Amino acid sequence: MSEFDTAASRVSALRGRWAVLVGFGVAAVLLFAVAPAVLTSFRLGLLGKYLCYAMVAVGIGLAWGRGGMLVLGQGVFFGIGAYLMAMHLKLADAGADGVPDFMALISSSGVPGWWEPFRSGWVTLVAILVLPALLAALLGLATFRRRVRGAYFAILSQALAAAFAILLIGNPTATGGSTGLNNFVGFFGFSLRDPVNRQMLYFIAAGVLLAMLLLVRQLMVSRYGELLVACRDSEERVRFLGYDPATVKTVAFAVAAMMAGIGGALFVPIVGIISPNDVGIVPSIGLLIGVAIGGRTTLAGPVLGAIAVAWAETSLSEQFPSGWTYAQGLMFMLVVAFLPGGLASLGAVRGLRRKIAAADPTVAAETADGDPAPVPATEPRHAHGGAQA
Amino acid sequence: MNADYLELTDLTVSFDGFVAVDHVDLTVLQGDLRFLIGPNGAGKTTLIDAVSGLVPATGRAEFGGQDLLGRKVHRIARMGVGRTFQTATVFEELSVLQNLDIAAGSGRSAWTLLRRRRGVPPSVAEAMETVGLTELADTPAGILAHGQKQWLEIGMLLVQDARLLMLDEPVAGMSGEEKEQTGHLLRRISADTTVVVVEHDMDFMRAFAKSVTVLHAGKVLSEGSVAQVQADPLVQEVYLGPGSHTAEEAAIVLGEGV
Ligand SMILES: Nc1ncnc2c1ncn2[C@@H]1O[C@H](COP(=O)(O)OP(=O)(O)OP(=O)(O)O)[C@@H](O)[C@H]1O
Ligand SMILES: [Mg+2]
Numbered sequence: 001m002s003e004f005d006t007a008a009s010r011v012s013a014l015r016g017r018w019a020v021l022v023g024f025g026v027a028a029v030l031l032f033a034v035a036p037a038v039l040t041s042f043r044l045g046l047l048g049k050y051l052c053y054a055m056v057a058v059g060i061g062l063a064w065g066r067g068g069m070l071v072l073g074q075g076v077f078f079g080i081g082a083y084l085m086a087m088h089l090k091l092a093d094a095g096a097d098g099v100p101d102f103m104a105l106i107s108s109s110g111v112p113g114w115w116e117p118f119r120s121g122w123v124t125l126v127a128i129l130v131l132p133a134l135l136a137a138l139l140g141l142a143t144f145r146r147r148v149r150g151a152y153f154a155i156l157s158q159a160l161a162a163a164f165a166i167l168l169i170g171n172p173t174a175t176g177g178s179t180g181l182n183n184f185v186g187f188f189g190f191s192l193r194d195p196v197n198r199q200m201l202y203f204i205a206a207g208v209l210l211a212m213l214l215l216v217r218q219l220m221v222s223r224y225g226e227l228l229v230a231c232r233d234s235e236e237r238v239r240f241l242g243y244d245p246a247t248v249k250t251v252a253f254a255v256a257a258m259m260a261g262i263g264g265a266l267f268v269p270i271v272g273i274i275s276p277n278d279v280g281i282v283p284s285i286g287l288l289i290g291v292a293i294g295g296r297t298t299l300a301g302p303v304l305g306a307i308a309v310a311w312a313e314t315s316l317s318e319q320f321p322s323g324w325t326y327a328q329g330l331m332f333m334l335v336v337a338f339l340p341g342g343l344a345s346l347g348a349v350r351g352l353r354r355k356i357a358a359a360d361p362t363v364a365a366e367t368a369d370g371d372p373a374p375v376p377a378t379e380p381r382h383a384h385g386g387a388q389a
Numbered sequence: 390m391n392a393d394y395l396e397l398t399d400l401t402v403s404f405d406g407f408v409a410v411d412h413v414d415l416t417v418l419q420g421d422l423r424f425l426i427g428p429n430g431a432g433k434t435t436l437i438d439a440v441s442g443l444v445p446a447t448g449r450a451e452f453g454g455q456d457l458l459g460r461k462v463h464r465i466a467r468m469g470v471g472r473t474f475q476t477a478t479v480f481e482e483l484s485v486l487q488n489l490d491i492a493a494g495s496g497r498s499a500w501t502l503l504r505r506r507r508g509v510p511p512s513v514a515e516a517m518e519t520v521g522l523t524e525l526a527d528t529p530a531g532i533l534a535h536g537q538k539q540w541l542e543i544g545m546l547l548v549q550d551a552r553l554l555m556l557d558e559p560v561a562g563m564s565g566e567e568k569e570q571t572g573h574l575l576r577r578i579s580a581d582t583t584v585v586v587v588e589h590d591m592d593f594m595r596a597f598a599k600s601v602t603v604l605h606a607g608k609v610l611s612e613g614s615v616a617q618v619q620a621d622p623l624v625q626e627v628y629l630g631p632g633s634h635t636a637e638e639a640a641i642v643l644g645e646g647v
Contacts, residue, residue: 223494224502226487230480237478240441241549242466242495 020217023300024210031206041195048202048270050310051209055263057291057306058212059256062219064288065296067252068232070150072284073157074260076164077132079279081261083168084131085268086181087115088124093185101183107173115174121188132261133254140250158281165280180275187269198270205266209303212259217299219255228252282325286313289332295344305342393419393552395440395583399448402432402439402607409435410446411607417600419552422579424594425587427604428627433587434475436604437555441465441472452553452583467495471551475558475587477538481531485522485541488530489513492545512548519574520544536563543574554578555585560593572597603627 035047056074063069090100091111096119099111118124139160143153168175175181190197219225231238231245238245268274277283287306294305309328317324335342395417402410410432417423425433439446442462450457457465480488490506493513509517509526517523520540525533530541539559546554556575560568568590575584576597588594594601594615601618603611611621618624 218505219503221505222503223490223497223506226483226506227491227494227502229483230487230491233480233482234478236443236462237474237480238491239462240466240472241492241545242463244461244463 016221020299024213027213028210031210032203036199036202041198044202045198045270046311046314047307048205049267050307051202051205052263052267052270053287053290053310054303054306055205055209055212055266056260056287057294057302058209058216059259060288060291061296061299061302062216062228063252063256064291065298065302066220066225066228066232067249069249069253070154070288071157071253071256072154072281072288073159073161073164074256074287075161075279075281075284076157077136077257077260078264078267078283078287079164079168079274079276080132080135081128081264082268082274082278083175083181083264084118084124084128084261085265086184086274088118088121089184089187089268090181091115091119092121092188093183102176102179102181103173109173112174128261128265129258133258136254136257137250140253141246144246144249158284161279161281161284165276168276168279176275178276180273180278181268182273182275184269184272192269192272201266201270205270208262208266212262213299213303215255219252220299224248224251286328289328291342292332293335293342295342297341298344301342301344304344393453393583395553395585396451397436397440397448398451400436400439400446400450401448402435402444402446404444408607410439412448413604413607413609415602415609415612417583417585419583420580422575422584422586422597422599424598424601425585425604426589426591426594426601427610430606431604432607433604434557435607437472437557437585437587440553440555441470463495466549466551469550469552470555471546471549471553472555473539473542473546473557473559475561477535477542479530479533479538479541479545482529484527484529485517485533486513486526488541489516489544489548493548493550495549512550516544516547519547521570536567539563540567540571543571547578551582553583553585555587557587558589559586560588560590568593569596 031051036044039047056078060071060074063071090102091098094100103111118127139157143156168180169178171177172179184192186192187197187201190200192198219228227238227243227248231243231248235245238248264274264279267278286309290306290309291302292305293309294303295301309331313324313328316327320327339345395415397413397415400410400413400415401408413432413436425436427433435444438444440450440452440457442457442460442465446458448458452468452470455468457468457470460468480491483491486509490510490513493510493516494502514523517526520543522537522541522544525537530538533541539562543556543559546556559575560571563571572593575586578584579599586598598615601611601613601615602609603618603621603624605627610627611618611624613621
């Protein structure tokens with residue numbers, strides 16, 4: 001009995017695994033071979049920046065797509081990672097016991113005490129990995145335990161993003177104020193002026209993103225991933241089965257925060273500047289829109305959506321600077337209204353047609369059992385199948 | 390294990406002054422199959438809610454010697470208390486197999502959770518057989534027929550290893566044959582667990598109840614065997630209105646065994 005398994009599930013798991021393997025292969029070739037060959041170093045730098053956004057998006061896909069948490073304030077975690085890295089780079093540039101240039105300009109009181117630990121590269125790296133996740137864990141336990149859900153959680157996370165940006169602007173001597181931190185010269189001993197090192201940074205970003213995708217893929221197909229979807233669909237029911245949904249959701253939220261922090265940390269040397277404009281409400285929502293457009297419940301959707309939106313922003317905002325915000329909002333509404341599963345659900349619909357043609361039409365009638373992702377990208381809450389009442 | 394029994398003492402639930410469960414004393418022993426009946430709004434669901442931790446209550450609700458009141462829902466569940474809902478509640482986007490696997494796994498370690506499920510755990514396979522959903526293992530629960538969803542919920546109770554099972558209208562909307570199967574299943578389960586079933590279906594109650602409690606306006610109105618309860622003038626009054634009633638009249642509402 002224990003070896004019992006349904007043929008259908010084995011076949012689809014196998015197909016899923018192949019699709020994912022092929023997908024990763026293609027992505028790796030594109031990122032590591034094609035892009036460096038065909039893009040100028042300026043364009044490659046831009047792509048590197050988009051990959052940093054994509055890291056945040058992977059986390060949003062997990063927390064929002066799988067866990068149902070509308071994380072509208074990921075800019076906070078992105079910002080913490082970024083500012084930690086920026087502080088370290090400024091301190092390293094200033095040399096042993098030196099004072100970063102912008103600080104020396106506007107104040108004479110020297111380096112604030114809480115900056116000092118980040119002279120150490122190791123402390124900085126550990127802090128980047130731990131602090132965003134820790135903050136998210138505390139926030140998650142505090143809110144999910146109290147059963148703060150849906151819109152309230154979204155508003156809370158958004159308020160946090162706003163508060164963070166205001167905090168940064170309000171302390172110019174410590175954070176560079178609204179200008180932020182910029183003019184980085186070196187990165188852990190490597191010059192950021194050298195194109196070879198800049199390309200290396202791009203490769204690091206690409207590698208980190210692929211690693212994150214592998215991690216999220218594992219989380220999605222694991223039992224934890226199933227439990228997370230269960231929490232999204234019916235938190236109350238999960239509770240009656242003996243689980244604490246607050247813990248389940250907090251784990252996903254913390255992982256998402258960690259990914260956002262890493263994305264922020266890599267953003268700094270790649271882009272060369274971090275300012276409150278990159279961490280407040282607007283960029284937080286921008287990231288979410290990319291994920292919504294790409295398809296939040298899938299693995300690749302958030303990444304592709306985030307890259308596409310960032311790319312469109314760069315190209316379009318040059319021509320219509322103010323129009324971009326409206327265009328973004330419009331796209332978001334269109335996707336939410338007509339394609340709640342994002343563009344990824346188009347592929348799923350095709351897969352569904354194939355399936356209906358091939359298999360039992362009564363069973364497949366309403367599902368959109370997509371590709372590698374085991375859960376349909378659309379969200380039909382159709383209650384009772386209604387065959388027999 | 391024979392210490393397993395549910396004992397409610399002075400259980401009271403009030404919503405802003407409205408008393409939905411009113412000083413209820415109730416004991417259900419292991420091996421019993423207790424039906425909880427009563428008109429709409431009698432407080433049957435609220436009673437289950439209180440025992441399972443969904444609504445705050447006063448008094449005592451002891452199971453296996455421990456008071457359940459004041460504990461969190463998931464803690465109560467881990468103490469062996471399982472329930473179903475009046476409207477079948479399953480994870481619509483997960484398959485039958487995934488639903489059952491989650492129900493079976495509240496004790497799993499983090500390490501197990503982070504890995505993929507390989508094959509089907511024996512308890513899950515057995516439960517699928519028992520509730521007749523083996524063929525539909527990979528079907529999303531959302532597209533199951535209503536009766537199948539209710540069976541899935543019962544299956545989830547089984548793999549959950551609950552020792553106190555509370556089912557809220559488990560056969561509503563089922564066909565006669567499905568009801569029959571459900572009844573036999575409940576009989577089998579009740580041999581070594583404590584089972585409370587809320588039902589409006591009087592034929593079903595008559596066929597399968599081992600004992601009955603009638604609730605009315607939050608209070609216990611009558612308790613005993615099916616025959617005793619049906620013969621109780623108080624019960625007839627609640628179901629048929631005041632005055633005396635013929636056996637035929639009572640039979641129409643309360644079943645033929647009067
Ligand atoms: N959350 C709540 N807040 C206020 N009143 C409630 C709440 N839940 C239930 N009630 C009231 O408590 C009373 C008992 O409701 P309950 O759902 O327990 O009845 P029931 O016996 O299960 O009825 P039915 O057979 O219709 O399911 C009803 O009058 C109901 O309106
Ligand atoms: Mg009820």
